[in-house]
Structures are given as structure tokens and as C-alpha cells.
Amino acid sequence: MKFESILEEIDGFGPFQIAIIVLLCTPRIVLPCHFLLNNFIAAVPPHHCDISTLDNGGLFRNLTQAQRLTVSIPVRENGDPKSCEMFAEPQFQLLSNSSDSNDLQRVQCQSGWVYDNSTFTSTLATEWDLVCDRKSLTKTTGTIFFSGVMMGAIAFGFLCDKYGRKNTLLASYIMAMVFGFSSAFANSYILFAVLRFLTGFGLTGITINSVVLSIEWVDVGHRSFIGVIGSLAWSAGNMLLAGFAFLVNDWRTLIMTVTAPLGFAILTWWWIPESARWLLANGKMEKAQYYLDRCAKFNKRQKLSSKLKLETLSNIQILENQDKNYSYLDLFKTPKMRQLTLLTGIVWYGVASTYYGISLNISGFGLNMYLTHFIYAAIEVPAKLMVYFLLNIIGRRKCQAGTLLLTGTCIAINIFAPKDLWHVRATVAILGKGLSEASFTTIFLYTTELYPTVVRQNGLGYTSFISRVGVSFAPLILLLEDVWTTLPQVIICTVAIISGLVSFLLPETLNVRLPETIDDIEKPRRNHVSSHSLESS
Incomplete structure (x- = not known):
């Protein structure tokens, strides 16, 4: 007898399985909020060289802000100030004529940048000046995060089979929440990158275990349905991310906002059952029987009959272990x-x-x-x-x-x-x-x-x-x-x-x-x- 036969007797798609899906919704909603978070926390707002230190006296001081930009910063074809260049010296003649400024001597920004804060209060770019020759570092944070996700896929794939789905899921919740919150308080780019790597590592455990737990408690006929319904939680989280980012314009606060639901997920973890299939495959027949009886009761089916007790479960364990070689x-x-x-x-x-x-x-x-x-x-x-x-x-x-x-x-x-x-x-x-x-x-x-x-x-x-x-x-x-x-x-x-x-x-x-x-x-x-x-x- 295979495990699917047991599921048929206790209902492979009933209230018990639906409850599992509901309990795993919150962490699944968190996933896209972190996976696509870089769209907002690493956004680069419009910026130009800081010219506040130029010629504090004389003619420059009497100019309007627009005039100061005209004489200090070259413009693009669309008329906007260039982001990474300024004139070596203020070019006052540009105020009185439209002479070509292409031949004027230019230098890189000397005193930092001024950012347009109308959309974002702060981002990674404004926090650590990740612009101009350092702008690639904003995209690099995404690669670092996904590298953690990649490493986590290997590690949690092993841990999931060795220590069980439920225990590994709790470790993932805690790791993702601790490192997620910690990254919001990083005081350097390097520390932030390390913490984002570890956050991605932890979140992968949620990805793997939530899918495996859902699938292993559902009968064959409903697996594709569960796959699609479960993935809708991702879409819900993805839409919520746009709302969170719109309401929270500070990158540190935004990270804490999208990480906070994991606290609720930890509370609901106590009601999530271990995979009976994994328990059988690892010789834990009594514990498997407990969860199977719990499933039968929740689905209003009779508990496993005496002929399907430990002896039958032991036979299923042997069949399941054949897949472990x-x-x-x-x-x-x-x-x-x-x-x-x-x-x-x-x-x-x-x-x-x-x-x-x-x-x-x-x-x-x-x-x-x-x-x-x-x-x-x-x-x-x-x-x-x-x-x-x-x-x-x-x-x-x-x-x-x-x-x-x-x-x-x-x-x-x-x-x-x-x-x-x-x-x-x-x-x-x-x-x-x-x-x-x-x-x-x-x-x-x-x-x-x-x-x-x-x-x-x-x-x-x-x-x-x-x-x-x-x-x-x-x-x-x-x-x-x-x-x-x-x-x-x-x-x-x-x-x-x-x-x-x-x-x-x-x-x-x-x-x-x-x-x-x-x-x-x-x-x-x-x-x-x-x-x-x-x-x-």
C-alpha cells in the first residue's frame, strides 16, 4: 500500500488541507515583498551635483537656485541637469547667452549630490551615494540577495529531508525575520549586503517547505490546483508590495514593514502539521499516525482502522524509503x-x-x-x-x-x-x-x-x-x-x-x-x- 491510499481514506482534499494552505498564506505573501523589494529600496531618484559649497560670496550668492544650476551644471538634451558632472568653475556667461557649453571644462561632482525627495524620503542610493560610478551597486544588492536564495535552495533542500518540513520551516521564519529586521538597521553598504544575503537564504526555506508541505498532504488529483492556488498568494503579496512602497517612502521602514508579517507566521506555525509522508519515510510511525488521525478527525472521516495501524504504516515506510536511495x-x-x-x-x-x-x-x-x-x-x-x-x-x-x-x-x-x-x-x-x-x-x-x-x-x-x-x-x-x-x-x-x-x-x-x-x-x-x-x- 502507498501513502496515496491512506490519503484517500482520510480525504486527500478536505478542510485539513485547506487549513494548511491558509496557514501558509502569510509567509508566501512575504516572499514577493522581499524578492522584488529592490525595485523600491534601490531606486535612484533624480539627482545632481551639490553646488552649495561654491563661491559663497559675490555674484553667485545673489543668483536664484535655477540660475545657480545653469552656471554650475551642464544639461542633457531634454534640459535636465546632468547627474554626475559639473563645470570646473561657474560659467556666468551662460546666463546672458545660449552659447554652446560642450567645450567648457567639466569635472566629476566634488561635494556629493542633491537628491529629489519628492518620491522617496530615502533609498539605498541616497543613503550611501550609490550613483554615477557607483550606481551598479544598487543592482548588485539584488544579485547578492538572490545569491543567498540560491545557496538556501541547496541547504534547505537537504535540511528539509533530514530534519523535517515543520522544524525547518520554523528555522526559516526566524532566520528571515531576524536578518530582515537587522538589514533595516545596517549602517554600511557591506553590512547591508551581507544581511540581505542571509535574508534571502532564510526566505528560501519558506519557499521550499511551504510548497512541499502543501503538496505532500494533498491527493494526486488536486496537486495542480493546489499549485495554482498557492501561487496566488505570491500575486497578492506582489500587489501589496506596491501599496506598501507607495505609503512608506523610507527604505528602512519599508523593509521592516514587509518583514513584520513573519511574526504572525511564527505564531501560526504551531498549528501546521508535519508531513506524514516524511515521518513515515524516517521511521516515525507513531507521530505519523497522530497526524493522520488528526487529519481524519478534521475532515470528518473515521480514524484509520486497526488493519491500517502501525504494521501497515511500517510497510508504507519501506516503500517510501525505496525512493531515498x-x-x-x-x-x-x-x-x-x-x-x-x-x-x-x-x-x-x-x-x-x-x-x-x-x-x-x-x-x-x-x-x-x-x-x-x-x-x-x-x-x-x-x-x-x-x-x-x-x-x-x-x-x-x-x-x-x-x-x-x-x-x-x-x-x-x-x-x-x-x-x-x-x-x-x-x-x-x-x-x-x-x-x-x-x-x-x-x-x-x-x-x-x-x-x-x-x-x-x-x-x-x-x-x-x-x-x-x-x-x-x-x-x-x-x-x-x-x-x-x-x-x-x-x-x-x-x-x-x-x-x-x-x-x-x-x-x-x-x-x-x-x-x-x-x-x-x-x-x-x-x-x-x-x-x-x-x-x-
Whole structure:
């Protein structure tokens, strides 16, 4: 007997499972608030050289502020003051004529910068002057954070299996909250970067454990539903982030605001059950029986009958432990597994890199950044609901490839669309964002169905790591706009299209029995089944 048979008896999708989803909503809402926080705390407001120390007496003192800027700072083509340059000496002749200032001697800012505080009270850029030749450091904080997420995926994947889902989840809550709050009080850029790395590390445990706990308590038929519903919490948190950032303009206060809900999550942790599947796999039959009986009572089903007591649970433990004799190396040992591993890695990198490449670039469409971020988040909801239905109509492969190719097409359109057509560019960008989220929702389910049961956890761990690599590179790709303004978009577009084409090389899994062993991958059989046979199996 397998664990799924036990779930059928006690109801694999009842009030107990819904309660788990509700209890895990708060921490899931916190995730996007931190993952996309850099859009706001690392924003660079308009700025120019500080000229307050120039010639405190004489003619300069009698000028208006606008006149002082005219004689001290060169202007761009649109008439705005340049951000990083000033004249070596005040050029008073510019007040009386429109002579060309290109030949006048210029120097870098000598006494710091003056920032426009109309949108933000303070950001990382204004706190530590991360502008001009140091402006790359604002994007680097995002890469450092996602590097922590990447390392956390490896560490918590191991800890989750060794010490259990529930205990590791509590450690994640505490770590993310402690380091999250601490980063709000950092007094140097280096300390802030270290604390953001550790915050990302801790948050990954929430990502992994919340998904695993939800899935392992739900029957097979509702796993895709749980995947989509659970991901809606991400979209809710994403929309809330726009509201929080709009109301809280100080970066330190904003970090504390989006971290605070983890305190509530710690309180609700006591009601979250441990995974009975993990308990069985680790020989903890009595504890597994306790949670299974608790589930049955909550779902108004009879407790496990005597024939399904410890002896049966012990047999399930043996079956579950058969899946424990595999490692990451088994993903590469055989030819078709190697091919599957390589292809899913490419697709995951493309999905993650595209999604975050779009999400972290919320300017240039004629809308303010708060509204752009909110719309980007809101479009995810219909995108997820749409893909939930399309997955069972056109199949996983076409859905995965189609969403990626269409995302790439939207980016390509905006590369060539004129800047003055901001309404067209904004509409296309929002559509592309929704499609990129649809591809992310699809790949989670698709990957689960592609890998055989014996290495499914390892496969998900590997693809999660690859996706974090893509996420870590996304902020750095955006820095390439200094080389060529549209270069980041060209790269993101290319990655989306290539990963979409690679998706066509993956096998279709719609109405196909899930592979159980590596042999099922190496020697595939015709496993298509009708809905009738699925119901009867």
C-alpha cells in the first residue's frame, strides 16, 4: 500500500488541507515583498551635483537656485541637469547667452549630490551615494540577495529531508525575520549586503517547505490546483508590495514593514502539521499516525482502522524509503535522464531570467513605478487562472513553449516600438509580464510530471537551483543598458525565445501516467490514459 491510499481514506482534499494552505498564506505573501523589494529600496531618484559649497560670496550668492544650476551644471538634451558632472568653475556667461557649453571644462561632482525627495524620503542610493560610478551597486544588492536564495535552495533542500518540513520551516521564519529586521538597521553598504544575503537564504526555506508541505498532504488529483492556488498568494503579496512602497517612502521602514508579517507566521506555525509522508519515510510511525488521525478527525472521516495501524504504516515506510536511495548524480547517469536534466535546466533558466528581467524593470512606460508594479502583479492572477485551464486543453508542452515564445515576442515589439507610443509599450509590457508568469506557473507542474518518482525531489531541487542562477543574473543584465540602452531587452528576449524552442524538445505529460523509475524514462512506454481509466485507477 502507498501513502496515496491512506490519503484517500482520510480525504486527500478536505478542510485539513485547506487549513494548511491558509496557514501558509502569510509567509508566501512575504516572499514577493522581499524578492522584488529592490525595485523600491534601490531606486535612484533624480539627482545632481551639490553646488552649495561654491563661491559663497559675490555674484553667485545673489543668483536664484535655477540660475545657480545653469552656471554650475551642464544639461542633457531634454534640459535636465546632468547627474554626475559639473563645470570646473561657474560659467556666468551662460546666463546672458545660449552659447554652446560642450567645450567648457567639466569635472566629476566634488561635494556629493542633491537628491529629489519628492518620491522617496530615502533609498539605498541616497543613503550611501550609490550613483554615477557607483550606481551598479544598487543592482548588485539584488544579485547578492538572490545569491543567498540560491545557496538556501541547496541547504534547505537537504535540511528539509533530514530534519523535517515543520522544524525547518520554523528555522526559516526566524532566520528571515531576524536578518530582515537587522538589514533595516545596517549602517554600511557591506553590512547591508551581507544581511540581505542571509535574508534571502532564510526566505528560501519558506519557499521550499511551504510548497512541499502543501503538496505532500494533498491527493494526486488536486496537486495542480493546489499549485495554482498557492501561487496566488505570491500575486497578492506582489500587489501589496506596491501599496506598501507607495505609503512608506523610507527604505528602512519599508523593509521592516514587509518583514513584520513573519511574526504572525511564527505564531501560526504551531498549528501546521508535519508531513506524514516524511515521518513515515524516517521511521516515525507513531507521530505519523497522530497526524493522520488528526487529519481524519478534521475532515470528518473515521480514524484509520486497526488493519491500517502501525504494521501497515511500517510497510508504507519501506516503500517510501525505496525512493531515498537516489541522489543528484542519478539525474546524469543515463542518456535520456541527462537529456531531460539538460533541457529542463535550460527552460527553468529561461523562465526565471525572463520573469525577473521584466519584473525588475518597471520604468520607461509612461506610468509611475507604483502603478506599473501593481499592474504587473495584478496581471498575474488572470494569467495563472488561464494557464490552469489551458494546461488540460492544449497540453503542458505547447503551453510552456507558447507562453515563453509569446513573452519573447512582446519584448521584441517593445524593442522596436517608438518611445512616444508609451500606451502601446505599456500594454505590450503588461501582456508580456502576464505571459511570463504563466510560463512560471506551467513549469512547476510540468517539471513535477517529467521527473520519475524516485528522483522527483532531486529534479525539483536541481531545477530550483538553476532558476536561482537565472534570477541572480537578471539584475546584472539590466546594468548593460549603459553599454546599449536596449541590450538588456535583447538578451531577455533571446533567452525567452530560445528556452521556448527548447520546450518543444520535452515530452508531453498530459494524460500520461507519471514515470515511477528511471527505467520509465529510458524505456518509455505508451502510457496515455483516458479520463475514465484515470478515475478508475
